[in-house]
Amino acid sequence: MNACRKAGLAHFALTIIGKDRPGIVADTAEVLFKLGCNVEDSSCTMLGGEFATILIISHEKPFSKKQLEVEFAAKTAGGGLSAFIRTLKDDEVCYQEPTGELCLVSVYGSDKPGIVFRITRELADRGVNITDLNTKLIGSPAEPVYVLMLEAALPQEMSVEQVSQLLENLKKELSVEISVRLITPVSL
Amino acid sequence: MAVQRILLYPNPILKRMCRTVERIDAEILQLVEDLVDTMEAGPGSVGVAAPQIGVSLRVCVVDVSNSRHGKDNNHGRLLMINPEIVASSGNAVMREGCMSVPDYTGDVERATEITLRFSEPDGTLREFVASGFEAVAIQHEMDHLDGLLFLDRISSLKTGLFRRKSYK
Numbered sequence: 068m069n070a071c072r073k074a075g076l077a078h079f080a081l082t083i084i085g086k087d088r089p090g091i092v093a094d095t096a097e098v099l100f101k102l103g104c105n106v107e108d109s110s111c112t113m114l115g116g117e118f119a120t121i122l123i124i125s126h127e128k129p130f131s132k133k134q135l136e137v138e139f140a141a142k143t144a145g146g147g148l149s150a151f152i153r154t155l156k157d158d159e160v161c162y163q164e165p166t167g168e169l170c171l172v173s174v175y176g177s178d179k180p181g182i183v184f185r186i187t188r189e190l191a192d193r194g195v196n197i198t199d200l201n202t203k204l205i206g207s208p209a210e211p212v213y214v215l216m217l218e219a220a221l222p223q224e225m226s227v228e229q230v231s232q233l234l235e236n237l238k239k240e241l242s243v244e245i246s247v248r249l250i251t252p253v254s255l
Numbered sequence: 256m257a258v259q260r261i262l263l264y265p266n267p268i269l270k271r272m273c274r275t276v277e278r279i280d281a282e283i284l285q286l287v288e289d290l291v292d293t294m295e296a297g298p299g300s301v302g303v304a305a306p307q308i309g310v311s312l313r314v315c316v317v318d319v320s321n322s323r324h325g326k327d328n329n330h331g332r333l334l335m336i337n338p339e340i341v342a343s344s345g346n347a348v349m350r351e352g353c354m355s356v357p358d359y360t361g362d363v364e365r366a367t368e369i370t371l372r373f374s375e376p377d378g379t380l381r382e383f384v385a386s387g388f389e390a391v392a393i394q395h396e397m398d399h400l401d402g403l404l405f406l407d408r409i410s411s412l413k414t415g416l417f418r419r420k421s422y423k
Contacts, residue, residue: 169350252350252360253324253388254299255395255405 076125078107078155079135085148087118095120098138102126123155165196165220169251170227172219172234176243178204178211185237186215186245193233194222213243218250257289258296259308261354264404268306269355273313273400276336279378283314287334287376290316297354301325302392304399307355313337315396317389324388338373338397340366341382349391351405361409365394 083095092111099106104124111120132154139150174186183202190197199218206212221230231247238245262268276283286305294303294316301322304315318332319325345367352360369390372382385393395405 250350252352253301253322253391254352254354255302255392 073107073125073160075128076105076160077128077130078123078125078160079132080153080155081122081124081135081139082120082151083122083139083143083148084117084119085143087113087116088147091118091148092120094142095122098142099124102134102138104135165198167221167223167225168227168249169198169218169220170230170247171250172215172217172230172245172247174215174243174245175212176241178206178213179241182213182215182241182243185241186234187217189233189237190219190230193225195225195230196220257285258292259289261293261297261303261307262309264356264406266309266355268309268311269399269404270402271306271311272402273306273311275313276374279336279374279376283312283336284376286310286312286314287316287336290314291332291334294318300354301388302396303354304396306399306402313400315400317392317396319389319392322388325392328387329389330383330385333373333393334376335371335373335393335396336376338371338393338400340369340394340397341372342370344368347391348410349388351391351395353395353405355399356404356406359406361405363395363405363408364410365391369393 081095083091085091096106099122104126107123107125109120109122111118111122113119132152135152139152142148143150172186172190174182176182187197187200197217197219200216202213202215204211205214219230221227227247227249231245234245234247237243264270289308290303290305293308294300297303299322301319302315302317305312314336315338316332316334318329320329320331343366346364347367348362348364350360351363367390368384368386370382370384371393372380375381398404398408
C-alpha cells in the first residue's frame with residue numbers, strides 16, 4: 068500500500084453504530100461529503116440488530132476533529148446513533164501491511180464460553196496477526212452453535228500447517244471443529 | 256527483450272472487448288514476445304494478456320510452472336492466440352489479485368477444469384484439458400480479452416457465509 072501519498076492529509080477513525088434502519092450509511096456519507104472528507108477505507112455491517120460502520124477518513128489539512136464532532140453531534144442528537152471519532156497519527160496512517168502467508172481459520176461447534184478467547188490468545192501469543200474476524204451464534208435455541216471465522220497474517224516463518232498444529236489441542240479441549248487453510252492471494 | 260508497461264485500471268483499454276487475430280504475422284509474433292518478456296519481468300507473474308500492455312487483440316500468455324500452486328500441474332509456457340474454452344466443469348474459489356488492479360484482492364469462483372483451444376504462434380491448433388491453478392490463471396487472462404477484471408467476478412463479500420441467514 069502506498070501510504071506516502073497521504074502526506075498533507077489529516078486522518079481520522081470514525082465509528083458509528085446504531086439500531087439498523089435504511090439510510091445510516093447515506094446519512095454518514097452525506098455529512099462527510101459536505102465537509103469535503105474522503106472515505107479512505109471502510110467496513111460496515113449488521114451485527115445483531117445494530118448497524119456498525121467503521122471508516123478511515125481524510126481531509127486536507129488544516130482540519131480538526133472538532134469540525135467532525137460538531138456535524139456528527141447534530142446527526143446523532145435524535146438518539147439511536149452513537150459516533151466516535153479518533154485522530155490518527157502519521158505512524159498509524161503510514162503502516163506496513165503484513166507480509167506473511169494469509170490463512171483462514173474456521174471454528175465451529177456447540178456454543179460455550181471461551182471459544183473466541185482461547186483461539187485468539189493462542190494465535191496472539193505466536194505473533195499471528197488477525198486481519199478480519201466474524202462470529203455468529205447459529206443453530207436452534209436448544210442446541211446453539213457457535214461459528215468463528217477469521218483471517219490472519221502469519222509471521223514470516225510460520226506455515227499454515229504449523230497453525231493447524233497449534234490449534235489441534237483446542238479442538239479436543241473446546242470440542243469444536245477447527246480447520247485452517249491457505250488463502251494468500253494469487254498474483255495473476 | 257521488450258518489457259512493456261502494465262496498464263492499470265481505469266485505463267479504458269482494459270474494459271474493451273478484444274478483436275480476434277485474423278492472421279498471425281510479424282506484428283503478432285512481436286506481441287507474443289512482448290507478453291512473455293513482460294510476464295517474466297513481473298515479480299511472481301504467471302500470465303499477461305494483450306490489453307494489459309495496450310493491445311486490444313485476443314492474445315495472452317500463461318506459465319504457472321514456476322509458481323507454488325502450479326508447479327506440479329501445468330502445460331509449461333502457453334502462448335495463446337484466439338483462445339477459447341470449449342468445455343468447463345467444477346468450481347472453486349481462490350483469492351485473486353491482478354497487476355492491473357494493484358492493492359486489492361478478492362475471492363473469485365472459477366471452473367476447476369477447462370478444455371482449452373487456441374492457436375500457437377506457428378499456427379498449430381492446440382486443444383487440451385487444464386486444471387487447478389493453471390486453469391484459474393488461464394480463465395483470469397482470458398477474461399482480460401473480454402474486458403473483464405476480477406472485480407467483475409468477485410463471488411461474495413468476505414463475510415458472505417453469514418449473510419444468507421435472516422434474523423429471527
